[in-house]
Structure formats: C-alpha cells, structure tokens
Amino acid sequence: MKFSDTFEVRFAEMVTHYPTKRSALVPTLLYAQDEVGCLSDEVIAELAQRLELTELEVRNVISYYSMLTTKPRGKxxxxxxxxxxxxxxxxxxxxxxxxxxxxxxxxxxxxxxxxxxxxxxxxxxxxxxxxxxxxxxxxxxxxxxxxxxxxxxxxxxxxx
Amino acid sequence: MAYLVSHPDEVKIVSRRFGQGAANLDRYLELDGYKAVQKALAMEPDAIINEVKNSGLRGRGGAGFSAGMKWSFVPKQSAKPKYVLCNGDESEPGTCKDRLIFEHDPHSVIEGVTIAALAVGAQTGYIYIRGEYRYLSVIMQKALRDAYARGFLGKNIFGSGRNLDIYWHGGAGAYEVGEESALMESLEGKRGIPRIRPPFPAVVGLWGGPTVINNAETLASVPHIILGGAEWFARLGPPKNGGTRLFCLSGNLNMPGVYELPMGYNLKKMVYDVGGGIPNGRRLKAVVPGGSSTPCLTADEIDVNMDFDSVAKAGSMLGSGGVVVIDDAQCIVKFALRTMKFYQHESCGWCIPCREGTDWLKKTLLRFHAGGGLKKDIDNMQYLAENMLGRTFCPLGDAAAMPMIAFVKKFRKEFEDHLEGRPCPYEKEGAVEQLPVFAH
Structure with a gap:
C-alpha cells in the first residue's frame, strides 16, 4: 500500500506526538481517505498493521465517525x-x-x-x-x- | 474566509485581532502577542490559577464551569504526565465562534494552552479541531510550527528552563466528541464513547494522567486576563460572569454574524439591534439562546440578560453562545423534528435512555409532522423526554430532552394544529417525508 510522501511525513511525525500509537488513528484515517477516496480493505489492513491494532478495532472506529466511509464517493x-x-x-x-x-x-x-x-x-x-x-x-x-x-x-x- | 461583522456595542477582546492578519506570527507579536505567556512565566502557578479564578471566566463550551476552579482540581503531584486539552470540536448547531478564533487568531489559543500548562504543571498540550475544519487545522499546524521555530514551544520555552509541547489533533465528524470524556477517547484513537465520572478528567484524564480540558474560546480569553488583570475582566460582565462572549447570531435575522458582546447583554437588544431584527416583515416566534441543546424562549421571554445565571433563571441555558432566531413563518414541530433528528444521529448508543429516547422522539415527530399525530403523542413526547433527563453518562441525553420539553410546553398549540391528519400549516408543499398515517 503506497501513500503520498506528504502523508508519510505527516504520519511519521504524528505518531511521535502521543504516548500510544493508536492515538494517531482518527486523523490518519481521514487523511488516508482523502488520498485513496475511501477506507478500502487495503487501507484498513495497512493502518491496522502500522498502529498495532486489529482490523476489527480500526473498523470499529471508522463506523463511529460520520466523515469516514468504506464506500467510494464521488470526486x-x-x-x-x-x-x-x-x-x-x-x-x-x-x-x-x-x-x-x-x-x-x-x-x-x-x-x-x-x-x-x-x-x-x-x-x-x-x-x-x-x-x-x-x-x-x-x-x-x-x-x-x-x-x-x-x-x-x-x-x-x-x-x- | 467567514466574513466578519461589527456593531458599536461590541467589546472586542477575544476578537480584537480578527481581520488583522494575526495568524501570521510577526503580526501577532506586533499586536501584543505572547506577552501574556512571558508574564505568566514569571508568576507562581497558584497565582495564575487565582487570577483566572478571580476573573470570573466560565467555560465557553456550554457548561459554564469556572475555568480557574477546573485548573485548581489538578493535583500538584502526579506520577503520570499531566495534559492540557483544548476542545475545538465545535459542533453544537448554532455555534460557529471557535472557527473564527482558529482562523483569525490561532496563536491566542496556543498562548492560552501554554498558560494553562504553566498553571497546572503540564508539559504537553493538544489542540483538537473538528475534522470538517480542515482549513483551520492547516492554519493551526502552521501557527504551531512558527511558534516552535521561535522557541515559544519545545524545550526551554522563552529561555525559562520550562518545556512544553503542543500538538494539533483532528476529528472526523462526531458531535458527541465535544463532550470532554468522549473527546479524550477520540484523542486516544477510539470511538467517542463517554466515560463515567468520577473520576473527573482533572484527576484521571488522557492516558490516565490529570487533564485540563477547556473550550477554545475559554483558552483564547486567558492571555487577555493575564495581561489585563482579573479585576478588569471580571468587571466586563455581571458578578460571577466575567468577560465577554462571542455570540453567534443566526437564523431569521437581517444581520446574522458573530458578535463579541459583554456578558449579560440583553437578548432582546441582541435580536432587534445587533442582529438587525427580523427580515421580510416577519415577527419573532422564538429564540434558541445557546445552541440547539438549550430550551427555546418565546418572543415574550427574550427580555433576559445573556449571562449564565440570568439565562438559567429564565429557564434556559447560555450554552455555547449560539443564538438561533426563529420567525413566525417557521413550524416549531418541524424545528423540533430537525433537532431530534440531529440528536438521534449523534447519539453514540451507549446509554439506552438516549439511544432509544432520541430515536422514538424523532420517529414520533416525523409521523406527527406528516399529519399522522395522535393527541396522546404530545404528552408522550414530553414524558419520554423527561425520562431521559439525568439518566445518561454524558449530557447528550439531556441536550436532546431539554429543548424537546420546552417545545411541547411552550408551543403546544402548534402541535395540536397538526392533529387529525391536517397538513403542516407552515409547509408550502406538504411534508416532504411522508410516513403512514396511524389510525386513531
């Protein structure tokens, strides 16, 4: 799974801001969605692995926030x-x-x-x-x- | 981006740098920026807390709790790190003031967080901005970078030997996250489900450490208090209601906008003078004085001073400062329906009275507005709402119940006008979302 350089720089910095990795999850999901178009299975698997979470934990968070979507939207x-x-x-x-x-x-x-x-x-x-x-x-x-x-x-x- | 308004009665304190390019750090410094922090660095933590306590500054997010008091609850000694968390998840319908602060004066929030951190002995702060405000998080990220570059943040701030990191954090669409315990859950990367209290965040907060949580406007007021003095700030408003407030005037007004007025400013004057009155020759029907969760006031009830205590005495709440004006062309049943639809959408579902209550209220109102109402529905809705009060972890249940009770109590006739299959008397083309009409 490849994200843009801007995404990677921001992500690398963001995880240093908190005592736990998963704290970066919500804003990271939104930035990933902005790049890919939606939170596809691939994105979920990738972020779960990076933040040391199960995919279920990531999906659990996604379903709570109204801006996050697993289905593609229009441009x-x-x-x-x-x-x-x-x-x-x-x-x-x-x-x-x-x-x-x-x-x-x-x-x-x-x-x-x-x-x-x-x-x-x-x-x-x-x-x-x-x-x-x-x-x-x-x-x-x-x-x-x-x-x-x-x-x-x-x-x-x-x-x- | 959001355009600015002004009125001669305004007392510009929090908004005094609006429209002056203060998002730029050099410009901010020209406008007395970061002077308050330097003053606070020379003060004892307790002196800072006392100053804020004496200023009468109360929470601008809605609850109106004394900010200095909140800070004083943080234990002096703590095995776990302490945190300051700025609540910029502004989502209460009718409220759009923090947006202007982040847009026009982001450094004032950073300064406020810094002073709060000095007062409670925290070395880390977070500024949480709702996901929809992407352009503001860009502004805030730049402001933070600039502050770090000058040594205002990071190690040894202002050469004081003190360390402080402040980070930006973003949401992704959730009203409930504006509630302080849900806000912490969200920051920790979880669903925004509220925590039961006690323990309160000041003792057990982010990652178990003591945490001060204040609204963005509250924190943006702090530097002005430190510079101008508690006494000056307190005298701007009536007793125990220090300072000014950013009132977000919206709805059926000639001149809606965000105005900074002294605490205790008269609501009637706010509507007819500051807001320019009701357009199109219409008459006033009701005012929601402090965001969608506050009970509405009828046209006869608006001769009230807008401070926490006076509005409470009038049976409502000052809330978040979102003043929504409703003219006589609007249908209260529909207005109530839209309000309940919102709370039903935003309820996290954790507490049953809120989850089921908001859903039933929405469903009943939907049917009611479509002409399928029963007479007993009116009392049932009130009864249902009354049974939600105080029975939930977080105030979202109350936030839905309080306005509902007021709508039924104060506008019962409008509910009755919808009975017996009558179409909404205010609807031009008939109710949009039709539901089957129930038999009597």
Missing part, C-alpha cells in the same frame, strides 16, 4: 447542512435543489463519479446559513442560483 462530495440555523434559512430547499440538479439522493453518487451528495449535520456555518461544504471548501449564504454556480465550477474543473 466532489457535496455536503448540505439542514440543521436548525440552515433549516430556517432554506437549507432544505438547497438540498432538494441539489438532489434535482444532480439526480441523486442522500449519500448517492452521480454515474460519472464526479459528485456525491450528503445531507449533513451542523458544519459551523450557522451565521452564514444556509451553508454547504464541497469536500473541505465552505460555500455559504447559499441560494439555488449560487449553488448552481458552485456545482458548475466543480464540473468545469473536472472537465479541464
């Missing part, structure tokens, strides 16, 4: 918040708009593999609601038109 994961602050400012409408536009539902992926859609819990964009994240990028004070532009931009990026 751009559109995460629309519909929690209370977003709800009262039209967060649900943004979600429904994305569903229609992308033709997929919650946790679905477009056939071309470019987009995934997820209804998420509060992402900390409350004062700039409604808010969404595409991968790690924040998009705030959204309207349906603004969301269209955001999606178009990512699609254009993919075409280039």
């Amino acid at each position: 751009y994961n559109v995460q629309v918040c519909t929690n209370i602050s977003c709800l009262v400012r039209g967060g649900e409408e943004i979600l429904h708009h994305c569903q229609k536009k992308l033709g997929i539902g919650h946790k679905g992926t477009t056939p071309d593999g470019i987009f995934s859609l997820e209804e998420v819990e509060c992402i900390g964009g409350c004062s700039w609601a409604p808010a969404a994240q595409v991968n790690y990028d924040y998009h705030e004070n959204l309207t349906a038109e603004k969301m269209d532009k955001v999606l178009e931009e990512y699609r254009r990026k993919e075409m280039q």
Whole structure:
C-alpha cells in the first residue's frame, strides 16, 4: 500500500506526538481517505498493521465517525447542512435543489463519479446559513442560483 | 474566509485581532502577542490559577464551569504526565465562534494552552479541531510550527528552563466528541464513547494522567486576563460572569454574524439591534439562546440578560453562545423534528435512555409532522423526554430532552394544529417525508 510522501511525513511525525500509537488513528484515517477516496480493505489492513491494532478495532472506529466511509464517493462530495440555523434559512430547499440538479439522493453518487451528495449535520456555518461544504471548501449564504454556480465550477474543473 | 461583522456595542477582546492578519506570527507579536505567556512565566502557578479564578471566566463550551476552579482540581503531584486539552470540536448547531478564533487568531489559543500548562504543571498540550475544519487545522499546524521555530514551544520555552509541547489533533465528524470524556477517547484513537465520572478528567484524564480540558474560546480569553488583570475582566460582565462572549447570531435575522458582546447583554437588544431584527416583515416566534441543546424562549421571554445565571433563571441555558432566531413563518414541530433528528444521529448508543429516547422522539415527530399525530403523542413526547433527563453518562441525553420539553410546553398549540391528519400549516408543499398515517 503506497501513500503520498506528504502523508508519510505527516504520519511519521504524528505518531511521535502521543504516548500510544493508536492515538494517531482518527486523523490518519481521514487523511488516508482523502488520498485513496475511501477506507478500502487495503487501507484498513495497512493502518491496522502500522498502529498495532486489529482490523476489527480500526473498523470499529471508522463506523463511529460520520466523515469516514468504506464506500467510494464521488470526486466532489457535496455536503448540505439542514440543521436548525440552515433549516430556517432554506437549507432544505438547497438540498432538494441539489438532489434535482444532480439526480441523486442522500449519500448517492452521480454515474460519472464526479459528485456525491450528503445531507449533513451542523458544519459551523450557522451565521452564514444556509451553508454547504464541497469536500473541505465552505460555500455559504447559499441560494439555488449560487449553488448552481458552485456545482458548475466543480464540473468545469473536472472537465479541464 | 467567514466574513466578519461589527456593531458599536461590541467589546472586542477575544476578537480584537480578527481581520488583522494575526495568524501570521510577526503580526501577532506586533499586536501584543505572547506577552501574556512571558508574564505568566514569571508568576507562581497558584497565582495564575487565582487570577483566572478571580476573573470570573466560565467555560465557553456550554457548561459554564469556572475555568480557574477546573485548573485548581489538578493535583500538584502526579506520577503520570499531566495534559492540557483544548476542545475545538465545535459542533453544537448554532455555534460557529471557535472557527473564527482558529482562523483569525490561532496563536491566542496556543498562548492560552501554554498558560494553562504553566498553571497546572503540564508539559504537553493538544489542540483538537473538528475534522470538517480542515482549513483551520492547516492554519493551526502552521501557527504551531512558527511558534516552535521561535522557541515559544519545545524545550526551554522563552529561555525559562520550562518545556512544553503542543500538538494539533483532528476529528472526523462526531458531535458527541465535544463532550470532554468522549473527546479524550477520540484523542486516544477510539470511538467517542463517554466515560463515567468520577473520576473527573482533572484527576484521571488522557492516558490516565490529570487533564485540563477547556473550550477554545475559554483558552483564547486567558492571555487577555493575564495581561489585563482579573479585576478588569471580571468587571466586563455581571458578578460571577466575567468577560465577554462571542455570540453567534443566526437564523431569521437581517444581520446574522458573530458578535463579541459583554456578558449579560440583553437578548432582546441582541435580536432587534445587533442582529438587525427580523427580515421580510416577519415577527419573532422564538429564540434558541445557546445552541440547539438549550430550551427555546418565546418572543415574550427574550427580555433576559445573556449571562449564565440570568439565562438559567429564565429557564434556559447560555450554552455555547449560539443564538438561533426563529420567525413566525417557521413550524416549531418541524424545528423540533430537525433537532431530534440531529440528536438521534449523534447519539453514540451507549446509554439506552438516549439511544432509544432520541430515536422514538424523532420517529414520533416525523409521523406527527406528516399529519399522522395522535393527541396522546404530545404528552408522550414530553414524558419520554423527561425520562431521559439525568439518566445518561454524558449530557447528550439531556441536550436532546431539554429543548424537546420546552417545545411541547411552550408551543403546544402548534402541535395540536397538526392533529387529525391536517397538513403542516407552515409547509408550502406538504411534508416532504411522508410516513403512514396511524389510525386513531
């Protein structure tokens, strides 16, 4: 299993930060997922071995955290918040708009593999609601038109 | 990235470096950065703790416990290493203040952790940032590298002979990890299942060592207290509620945003003046004063001062400072449903009252909002919520139950308006998620 050099440098440093190796697990899983696309069997086996854990222990942790996934997602994961602050400012409408536009539902992926859609819990964009994240990028004070532009931009990026 | 707002009533202390490029270390130093640490290095640990105690600084994460008191619980002698843990897992719906601190003033958090470590005798600190805030962890990692490069962290900090390491740590999406014992579990690389207390983290915490856990805003306030003095800080707010708070104004307002106001600022003024009032000619229905877990206040109840004790007297909590404003176009049943959906999603499932309670509340509300409600559901929901209170390891069960009880008690009529198969009176296109309507 090969990760990028950046990953390896970060990992090597991170394990020195704690008295137990497994402490590096949660952030390492997220960085591994960002590189590979999901936490595949191969990734799980590799990290379990590196952190001296059983694969079951790693899977046990993965299933707890909502950002971690063992199933591949689209290249751009559109995460629309519909929690209370977003709800009262039209967060649900943004979600429904994305569903229609992308033709997929919650946790679905477009056939071309470019987009995934997820209804998420509060992402900390409350004062700039409604808010969404595409991968790690924040998009705030959204309207349906603004969301269209955001999606178009990512699609254009993919075409280039 | 998140844009900033301002209002003449603001007292900018924690936010005074926002928008001034203070993530850059040189700029931070120009703005009095790291002066407090140097002052603290010359102080006795007990003097630091007393200063923070006397300042009236109370936990900004939600519980409002005296920060200095918390520090004083850490034993002087310990066979195991001591730790300071900064809680930046900000996930309470309605709360987005720590995000601004990490973005605009990351060194103030490092400085706060350093001072806490000096006070309790720790040599290691961790700054935990939620996984969604990736761009902030990048900013924080750079800030830490810069601080190490100048000798502000590491061996012999500021030439004092003291050693201190501070590391960044990241989450991966979990509200419950914001609870202090679950936070430690997560940092140790496990599921964020809360621990039973006692023993409290100050005695048995990370890897069994005494651990001080404070919210990012609490720690970012500490350098200002050390520099400005306890008395000055305490006088900013009413008795026992020192300082200012970053209030996250969100919801149906003309000017939502994060405003730093003195403790005890009037909520009505916050809504109508600071937040610019309700848009589109709508009227106020309710305000959730301190994040989704705090009981809502009706439009008639908001003439309350926003400090821990006054809000408690009004039957709610100051919580995390997330003020969510709800106008009269919103449906409270739907609002309650969304709140319960959140808690059901975030419950770790360890304690049965929380796991089953949140699930039943969500299911009942889903059916109720879709027009399949029974009259007895209303009392049942309240009864169910009341039976969750105080029966769980961590406060997540309470966090779900408290707002639910308030919704039913204060907006019973809205629940009744949904009865007898009537469609939601506030819904334009009818309920989205239809469930089979139960027979009476």
